[in-house]
Amino acid sequence: MRLESEQKIRSSDDEIGLQRLAAIVESSDDAIISKGLDGIVTSWNQGAERLFGYSAEEMIGRPITTIIPKERRDEEDLIIGRIRRGERVDHFETVRCRKDGSLVDISLTVSPLRLPDGSIVGASKIARDITDRRQAEARLARQAIRLAQLNRAATIVSQDLDLERIVQAVTDIATELIGASFGAFFYNILDDAGESYLLYSLSGAPREAFGRFGMPRNTKVFDPTFRGEGIIRSDDIRADPRYGQNEPHHGMPDGHLPVVSYLAVPVISSSGRVHGGLFFGHEARGMFDEDAETLVAAIAAQAAVAMDNAHLHEAARVEIVQRARAEEALELTLGELRHRIKNTLAMVQAIASQTFCEAPAAERQAFEARVRALSDAHDLLTERNWGFVSVGEMVERALHLFEKIHPGRIAIDGPDAPFPAGKGLLVAMALHELGTNAVKYGALSNDSGRVDLSWDMLCEDDRNFLLLRWTESGGPAVAPPTRTGFGSRMVERALRSQRGDARIEFDPAGVRCTIKLPA
Numbered sequence: 001m002r003l004e005s006e007q008k009i010r011s012s013d014d015e016i017g018l019q020r021l022a023a024i025v026e027s028s029d030d031a032i033i034s035k036g037l038d039g040i041v042t043s044w045n046q047g048a049e050r051l052f053g054y055s056a057e058e059m060i061g062r063p064i065t066t067i068i069p070k071e072r073r074d075e076e077d078l079i080i081g082r083i084r085r086g087e088r089v090d091h092f093e094t095v096r097c098r099k100d101g102s103l104v105d106i107s108l109t110v111s112p113l114r115l116p117d118g119s120i121v122g123a124s125k126i127a128r129d130i131t132d133r134r135q136a137e138a139r140l141a142r143q144a145i146r147l148a149q150l151n152r153a154a155t156i157v158s159q160d161l162d163l164e165r166i167v168q169a170v171t172d173i174a175t176e177l178i179g180a181s182f183g184a185f186f187y188n189i190l191d192d193a194g195e196s197y198l199l200y201s202l203s204g205a206p207r208e209a210f211g212r213f214g215m216p217r218n219t220k221v222f223d224p225t226f227r228g229e230g231i232i233r234s235d236d237i238r239a240d241p242r243y244g245q246n247e248p249h250h251g252m253p254d255g256h257l258p259v260v261s262y263l264a265v266p267v268i269s270s271s272g273r274v275h276g277g278l279f280f281g282h283e284a285r286g287m288f289d290e291d292a293e294t295l296v297a298a299i300a301a302q303a304a305v306a307m308d309n310a311h312l313h314e315a316a317r318v319e320i321v322q323r324a325r326a327e328e329a330l331e332l333t334l335g336e337l338r339h340r341i342k343n344t345l346a347m348v349q350a351i352a353s354q355t356f357c358e359a360p361a362a363e364r365q366a367f368e369a370r371v372r373a374l375s376d377a378h379d380l381l382t383e384r385n386w387g388f389v390s391v392g393e394m395v396e397r398a399l400h401l402f403e404k405i406h407p408g409r410i411a412i413d414g415p416d417a418p419f420p421a422g423k424g425l426l427v428a429m430a431l432h433e434l435g436t437n438a439v440k441y442g443a444l445s446n447d448s449g450r451v452d453l454s455w456d457m458l459c460e461d462d463r464n465f466l467l468l469r470w471t472e473s474g475g476p477a478v479a480p481p482t483r484t485g486f487g488s489r490m491v492e493r494a495l496r497s498q499r500g501d502a503r504i505e506f507d508p509a510g511v512r513c514t515i516k517l518p519a
Helices: 002-027 046-052 074-084 131-158 163-178 290-323 326-355 361-383 391-398 400-405 421-440 486-497
Strands: 031-036 041-044 089-097 103-114 120-129 182-190 196-203 232-234 261-268 274-282 388-390 410-413 418-420 450-460 463-473 501-507 510-518
Touching: 031 046, 046 103, 046 120, 074 089, 074 103, 074 120, 103 131, 131 163, 131 290, 163 182, 163 196, 163 274, 163 290, 261 290, 274 290, 388 391, 388 421, 391 400, 391 410, 391 418, 391 421, 391 450, 400 421, 418 421, 421 450, 421 463, 421 510, 486 501
Parallel strands: 410 450
Antiparallel strands: 031 041, 031 120, 089 103, 103 120, 182 196, 182 274, 232 261, 261 274, 388 418, 450 463, 463 510, 501 510
């Protein structure tokens, strides 16, 4: 009697367990499906119905290939082959077809179904919708492309002081970036007598297709741009109430390039002077979106700084010719160089506004810290007219913020030797990265760790080198990182470009870094 009672209890427990398992399967957000080795569906939960649109009644008894696109059906043979061998398929990313014909990105895990004797009779599948992840990856890819294009624009305008080449490059890049049929940059320049006149660059169309219409007048459509009043973006400029209000054409003249979608962005200097405007057109409606507007605004900011520098460069050239004095020429050249530095930082700011618009606060703070470190290093270099700097002063400035936060825990020692200013900038950025990592993960992340920094000037094969040694102790146990961060890659590449070297050792007792750079 007791044995029979225990068997009833076990049977009841088994039934409850099966009911719980069935409830879990049925309520899962993932699609959970089982099938035989012949590919015929034998179970289909509500998650599968939500994901693929077919009900259990529609799918049970039908082949699983019902939801597999024709061009991917060979995947099923490979999966069944692995199941017959008793293998599990983990996180296989593929595409499946919904009932309405639309495609969905999924991650698929497939396991063999076995009888108590171990024989394999089918397979169970768990399918997870990864559409959101794929879309996020696609957004990141698009952002990377835009960043690369902005980088290209930044590189071009930062390396040139010729106004005509700058505006042509900016027009070409912006036209390509937003997919405009054509783009134009109308800009004001001053002649030697100080009088202003209008020039233009054109991209996407031959100059003869535009030149015969003359320069744009301050019509109600053009005037806000030339006054710097803001951006104008229209899906159909012909429907804009400002369009067609001026004689004699009351709109576009006959033979003008067709413009339906319209985008105009003023180019304004830091002083508030309007250099001109970037104008873009497309013959189709609704071709320029908010992204296009933001990207062109960033490029316009870069163009404004570059044009400021080009004007400054031209002014410097004229003054050097007029004065013909070497000392004044040197000062003007240095002023031009300082403006180039401001140009670089302005371009970094423009690129960052695109890159970090949705980034976590920690990433934005890390970026801002690097810009501050770069700015501090440039202050020292410009004070020394980009000649030579003191190694000791360079080190103290680079580590000033970390010493202020952790007084008495950073020891520095080395000869106060001169070092080329340009290479000193690399050293300052490298020390900033090491200090930042020490605060986040290393010796400065607790209350007891310390950093010892020493340096020497060496002579090898008739060449002078600066050798710095960074040693951390007393911090948390150190383990090699799983990936190289942006800052480390940036410093390593910069040092290599100057025939330098950086060697980092992740000793459990503390990070050690040796930097060697030609003087």
